[in-house]
Amino acid sequence: xxxxxxxxxxxxxxxxGCRKDILKLFQQEKAALAHCxxxxxxxxxxxxxxxxxxxxxxxxxxxxxxxxxxSGATKYALCGHECSDIKHRHEHVHxxxxxxxxxxxxxxxxxxxxxxxxxxxAQEVNxxxxxxxxxxxxxx
Amino acid sequence: xxxxxxxxxxxxxxxxGCRKDILKLFQQEKAALAHCxxxxxxxxxxxxxxxxxxxxxxxxxxxxxxxxxxSGATKYALCGHECSDIKHRHEHVHxxxxxxxxxxxxxxxxxxxxxxxxxxxAQEVNxxxxxxxxxxxxxx
DNA sequence: GTTTATGCAAATTCTTTGCAATACT
DNA sequence: AGTATTGCAAAGAATTTGCATAAAC
Numbered sequence: 001x002x003x004x005x006x007x008x009x010x011x012x013x014x015x016x017g018c019r020k021d022i023l024k025l026f027q028q029e030k031a032a033l034a035h036c037x038x039x040x041x042x043x044x045x046x047x048x049x050x051x052x053x054x055x056x057x058x059x060x061x062x063x064x065x066x067x068x069x070x071s072g073a074t075k076y077a078l079c080g081h082e083c084s085d086i087k088h089r090h091e092h093v094h095x096x097x098x099x100x101x102x103x104x105x106x107x108x109x110x111x112x113x114x115x116x117x118x119x120x121x122a123q124e125v126n127x128x129x130x131x132x133x134x135x136x137x138x139x140x
Numbered sequence: 141x142x143x144x145x146x147x148x149x150x151x152x153x154x155x156x157g158c159r160k161d162i163l164k165l166f167q168q169e170k171a172a173l174a175h176c177x178x179x180x181x182x183x184x185x186x187x188x189x190x191x192x193x194x195x196x197x198x199x200x201x202x203x204x205x206x207x208x209x210x211s212g213a214t215k216y217a218l219c220g221h222e223c224s225d226i227k228h229r230h231e232h233v234h235x236x237x238x239x240x241x242x243x244x245x246x247x248x249x250x251x252x253x254x255x256x257x258x259x260x261x262a263q264e265v266n267x268x269x270x271x272x273x274x275x276x277x278x279x280x
Numbered sequence: 281g282t283t284t285a286t287g288c289a290a291a292t293t294c295t296t297t298g299c300a301a302t303a304c305t
Numbered sequence: 306a307g308t309a310t311t312g313c314a315a316a317g318a319a320t321t322t323g324c325a326t327a328a329a330c
Contacts, residue, residue, distance in 0.1 A: 014304055016310060035294080047312050052295065054310095068208045068268060072320095074294090095260060112252035114267070119274030120235060127254070128208060128266040134259030154329055156285060175319080187287050192320065194285090212295095214319090 001027055011061040018046045022054050023063070023078075032067040032075040032094065032103040067094050067103055068128045077105050092126050097133035104133075141167055151201040158186045162194055163203070163218075172207040172215035172234065172243040207234050207243055208268045217245050232266045237273035244273075 004023035008015050021042055026033065038051055055076060058064040067075040093109040096102070111125050144163035148155050161182055166173065178191055195216060198204040207215040233249040236242070251265050
């Protein structure tokens with residue numbers, strides 16, 4: 001996994017504490033994170049506004065992507081290696097647990113080809129599967 | 141198509157003006173509607189709060205469902221005939237145009253079966269396809 | 281007549297903007 | 306040194322809550 005410093009440099013972003021810490025957090029967590037998750041889990045305190053701005057910067061540079069969610073919360077996750085400057089792969093499959101509301105990227109899963117009606121042109125495909133995650137299924 | 145009155149009765153909801161008008165609107169529009177779309181398009185004026193409450197009531201009774209969206213706006217659409225009291229089919233395919241931001245349900249499309257990793261249990265599957273709709277593709 | 285929905289006011293939450301101080305290159 | 310980022314204050318959306326009035330059953 002690439003270090004936050006190198007990742008930032010690669011995307012032509014300045015190496016600030018907030019950005020490094022948030023990137024590190026994304027790399028540690030396999031689950032998608034909402035603004036409030038990030039705010040809570042960062043050991044150093046950063047202003048709420050700074051976190052919003054950092055997330056938007058990361059979105060624009062293609063470091064992270066929005067993760068679909070029925071709960072209304074905006075969640076984000078790191079873009080995989082597939083998303084380089086050259087080629088962006090935007091076939092995201094996410095799984096959200098209905099019990100613990102954790103959302104994870106299932107990077108290995110491929111979305112099968114879908115036949116759109118005449119006239120439609122697909123550019124991005126996102127699949128959200130909701131159900132029970134392994135941990136919650138074990139619980140009573 | 142079932143009349144709003146009968147549809148409401150079927151879901152054990154009171155037949156009020158606001159509910160009937162909003163249901164009628166959903167039946168006319170094939171696209172998914174956000175709160176603000178509904179507020180704008182209703183001929184009779186209802187309080188913003190009443191519209192919020194109506195949408196939540198419809199959600200709880202399974203008359204409508206949330207439509208996934210990357211823009212952050214919460215959109216809703218009527219549940220198809222497949223969603224009866226007995227059997228709920230929650231395989232939603234939606235298409236959102238990147239130009240006009242219209243979202244429509246593609247009810248006819250089936251989502252191909254997906255193999256989840258060990259331990260995961262799927263209950264609902266949602267597919268969001270983004271791209272250009274037929275109308276926007278014609279434009280220059 | 282009883283229960284439920286509506287409208288209004290106000291509170292909460294989420295997100296963005298402006299600007300001076302600070303940190304990065 | 307010059308430019309971009311941060312924190313703070315405040316503004317602006319989106320959504321929820323409480324309560325009295327009005328409408329549905």
